[in-house]
Amino acid sequence: MTTTVPTIKILQQATQPKWVEQAIANLDTVLLDHSHCERKAASFALNLMFRYPSYEKLVRQLTAIAQEELQHFEQVNQWLKKRNIPLAPLNSPPYGAALKALIRHNEPQRFLDFLLIASLIEARSHERLGLLAQHCPDPELAKFYKGLMASEARHYGIYWVLANEYFDPEIVEPRLTELSQSESEILATLHPEPRIHS
Amino acid sequence: MTTTVPTIKILQQATQPKWVEQAIANLDTVLLDHSHCERKAASFALNLMFRYPSYEKLVRQLTAIAQEELQHFEQVNQWLKKRNIPLAPLNSPPYGAALKALIRHNEPQRFLDFLLIASLIEARSHERLGLLAQHCPDPELAKFYKGLMASEARHYGIYWVLANEYFDPEIVEPRLTELSQSESEILATLHPEPRIHS
Numbered sequence: 242m243t244t245t246v247p248t249i250k251i252l253q254q255a256t257q258p259k260w261v262e263q264a265i266a267n268l269d270t271v272l273l274d275h276s277h278c279e280r281k282a283a284s285f286a287l288n289l290m291f292r293y294p295s296y297e298k299l300v301r302q303l304t305a306i307a308q309e310e311l312q313h314f315e316q317v318n319q320w321l322k323k324r325n326i327p328l329a330p331l332n333s334p335p336y337g338a339a340l341k342a343l344i345r346h347n348e349p350q351r352f353l354d355f356l357l358i359a360s361l362i363e364a365r366s367h368e369r370l371g372l373l374a375q376h377c378p379d380p381e382l383a384k385f386y387k388g389l390m391a392s393e394a395r396h397y398g399i400y401w402v403l404a405n406e407y408f409d410p411e412i413v414e415p416r417l418t419e420l421s422q423s424e425s426e427i428l429a430t431l432h433p434e435p436r437i438h439s
Numbered sequence: 440m441t442t443t444v445p446t447i448k449i450l451q452q453a454t455q456p457k458w459v460e461q462a463i464a465n466l467d468t469v470l471l472d473h474s475h476c477e478r479k480a481a482s483f484a485l486n487l488m489f490r491y492p493s494y495e496k497l498v499r500q501l502t503a504i505a506q507e508e509l510q511h512f513e514q515v516n517q518w519l520k521k522r523n524i525p526l527a528p529l530n531s532p533p534y535g536a537a538l539k540a541l542i543r544h545n546e547p548q549r550f551l552d553f554l555l556i557a558s559l560i561e562a563r564s565h566e567r568l569g570l571l572a573q574h575c576p577d578p579e580l581a582k583f584y585k586g587l588m589a590s591e592a593r594h595y596g597i598y599w600v601l602a603n604e605y606f607d608p609e610i611v612e613p614r615l616t617e618l619s620q621s622e623s624e625i626l627a628t629l630h631p632e633p634r635i636h637s
Contacts, residue, residue: 277492283505284485290478294528300516307481308509315502330492 251364251401251417254425260439261372267435268377269326274436276321277331278366279314282396283307289355298406302399309392320385336438337362339427343420353408357417360400361424362438367393369437449562449599449615452623458637459570465633466575467524472634474519475529476564477512480594481505487553496604500597507590518583534636535560537625541618547606554602555615559622560636561595567635 264271286307290300321328340362344354367390374386404413432439462469484505488498519526538560542552565588572584602611630637 280485280488284482284489287478287482287485291482294475295526297526300526304509304513304516308506311502311506311509318498318502328493328495328498 251360251397251421252368252425253418253421254429256365256368256372256428257431259431260369260428261376263431263435263439264369264373264437265376265378268379268382269324270331270435271373271437272317272320272324272382273326273329274331276314276317276328277333278437279310279317281337282363282366283310283314285359286310289359292355293352296407299403302403306396306399309396313389313392316385316389320382331436332434334432334434334436334439336427336432336436340420340424343423349408353404353413353416354420356400356404356407357413357420360397360404360417361421363393363397363400365424365428366437367397449558449595449619450566450623451619452627454563454566454570454626455629457629458567458626459574461629461633461637462567462571462635463574463576466577466580467522468529468633469571469635470515470518470522470580471524471527472529474512474515474526475531476635477508477515479535480561480564481508481512483557484508487557490553491550494605497601500601504594504597507594511587511590514583514587518580529634530632532630532632532634532637534625534630534634538618538622541621551602551606551611551614552618554598554605555611555618558595558598558602558615559619561591561598563622563626564635565591565595 283306286303290303290307293299318328340358344358345351370386370390370393374383374390377383377386401417404417428438481504484501488501488505491497516526538556542556543549568584568588568591572581572588575581575584599615602615626636
């Protein structure tokens with residue numbers, strides 16, 4: 242299986258075809274995981290506003306992101322209902338925890354890392370929803386994924402712009418390269434449980 | 440100063456006039472605290488969905504609540520901007536932590552307590568926004584508070600209905616009476632820092 246989705250600019254390595262095979266063979270589980278991802282993305286944005294409540298531009302833009310993630314959460318849950326997939330908890334793949342472990346503990350590095358990790362997760366989600374849009378056998382669901390892709394792209398852009406708003410681009414770029422390298426390494430081994438970020 | 444807002448049904452004691460005096464004398468601080476309250480209310484709803492991801496009705500209704508709280512957060516922040524109040528962190532009054540301490544540790548009691556505490560906080564917010572709507576010297580801001588009141592009333596109703604959906608009303612009522620009693624006791628001593636829940 243080959244993929245024609247180009248590598249997203251800030252990602253070092255494109256997703257391997259074996260992830261696409263795993264995801265398409267387990268679409269229902271991936272859809273349930275996707276629901277959790279949207280809720281987690283909204284929580285991430287809210288937590289960041291809680292940590293940095295004085296940063297006006299950040300608060301304004303993350304409010305919009307959180308609202309949009311909640312809309313997607315709702316939409317994905319409607320898809321679950323349509324396909325008779327009951328809401329249920331699901332183990333997270335190692336991806337999120339592995340990325341979180343890279344966040345430095347001291348400020349302002351911690352703030353920069355939060356923004357860049359968020360940007361990378363959104364970029365990877367954008368890439369993978371694009372792959373699902375391309376390979377999903379259900380044309381309606383494929384269309385839905387295609388619609389969400391654009392939002393994820395906007396979100397990764399917003400987190401990247403915020404990083405460059407609050408930090409010197411000369412500090413942002415090398416750190417993004419480091420984190421992006423790690424992000425690709427984390428995904429180099431396919432997690433056995435099918436997930437958006439397996 | 441007297442208040443004509445009636446006691447909200449599930450609250451044991453109406454807010455004392457001294458809170459109204461404190462709030463009206465410190466409207467800017469109360470408005471900033473209100474912004475934090477809206478963000479916290481959205482986070483609370485998201486965290487509850489995270490804890491109980493399989494409860495379809497809960498997830499559906501709390502998604503709507505979280506979305507609405509984020510809209511209010513945005514609107515309150517616009518008011519802050521209008522009044523040139525910069526976004527800033529603010530110490531929480533003891534209210535939230537004192538209520539949280541009442542939540543029992545074992546399930547399913549924990550779940551019931553989460554729903555009832557949320558219902559009480561929303562009911563108290565409804566009552567206090569009503570008092571602000573009534574006493575606020577700025578008619579535009581008073582109108583805004585009046586608009587929000589209705590949502591808070593709906594939210595406390597939703598949490599109460601969810602409690603009665605997942606638990607026998609014969610279990611819900613006595614526990615609500617206990618928690619409501621404690622909630623009024625917590626507020627009997629006015630917190631010296633002006634807050635929505637001081």
